[in-house]
């Protein structure tokens with residue numbers, strides 16, 4: 452593995468990890484034991500009200516600096532060589548793979564996995580430029596204020612209907628201190644300019660809590676949403692994680708990156724064994740895997756959550772708490788619960804029917 456930074460390295464991220472990611476790591480015996488805030492509920496807030504769903508052990512908030520370092524350490528303990536401070540620069544095709552240039556040395560590789568995040572050098576070099584779902588996220592860590600939710604609940608606040616995204620409050624631990632990670636996620640589609648200024652939105656949210664933006668260190672970074680029909684492979688090259696694309700609705704990408712890893716591991720083992728290194732079927736392998744099903748469903752949800760039907764969707768979520776319950780159980784890697792899923796589906800059907808036919812007057816003749 453080539454890593455451009457040196458561990459422990461910073462990664463701007465709120466660090467909310469769904470328990471399904473930890474469960475997946477556990478299947479290969481990996482437990483990332485770092486200071487965390489476990490949460491047992493998710494609050495959904497919008498212009499029509501607030502719903503707090505409770506479900507035990509659905510995830511935790513970590514500091515990525517610690518989480519990623521520990522994950523890398525465990526990989527090294529299993530014999531995986533990580534070259535730190537080794538950014539991949541240029542790379543060239545050779546007759547049996549690639550030659551990779553790093554500042555220190557040239558490395559030969561049979562295949563290349565671009566797991567290099569939103570700014571992926573590998574993706575750029577493949578020429579896979581796309582701006583369908585690009586997002587911005589801006590975050591900072593503050594002390595607690597009155598009105599914050601309990602520390603075992605994470606908040607997603609969709610109240611601002613002019614924001615294609617949301618404001619969040621995630622309880623976090625900064626050097627052992629109980630703090631709150633607050634931030635704004637803003638999705639941009641098709642390269643359109645932002646409808647709102649993300650910094651102004653965060654400043655307003657902070658001010659409503661008696662806090663001032665200028666008093667905190669702001670951390671801003673881009674995110675890339677998954678597009679089901681865009682290329683994510685070439686001969687001997689795979690893209691995974693945010694280099695390929697993560698959830699455009701929420702910007703959640705940690706669990707997805709880990710799921711991509713599991714899918715790519717199995718896929719590569721097969722391809723290296725049979726020697727078929729064209730990788731034309733990698734997009735199909737992703738689409739069929741748990742991560743692809745997750746991302747396709749969420750990508751289909753972009754226009755629902757941030758389109759003209761947003762108000763109806765928000766009212767639906769408030770009216771059918773089963774939807775949030777199913778979401779929390781999925782996030783936590785638990786079975787959905789048949790009754791809750793059925794009630795949520797029935798509610799969705801009723802709402803859709805009402806939305807489609809509700810405004811149509813049928814006149815008898």
Ligand SMILES: Cc1cc2nc3c(=O)[nH]c(=O)nc-3n(C[C@H](O)[C@H](O)[C@H](O)COP(=O)(O)OP(=O)(O)OC[C@H]3O[C@@H](n4cnc5c(N)ncnc54)[C@H](O)[C@@H]3O)c2cc1C
Nearest residue numbers: 455464465466467538539567568588672692693704705708
């Ligand atoms: C502000 C913010 C908040 C977020 N909050 C959450 C959250 O709460 N929960 C959640 O699930 N997701 C969250 N995300 C998304 C999440 O951080 C990413 O989707 C996730 O980290 C993607 O994982 P990855 O391994 O694909 O990429 P990354 O985590 O970005 O890792 C890429 C790695 O590649 C290295 N690298 C990059 N270029 C090179 C190069 N040329 N050569 C060698 N190495 C290179 C980097 O140093 C890095 O170690 C957030 C994102 C942002 C910006």
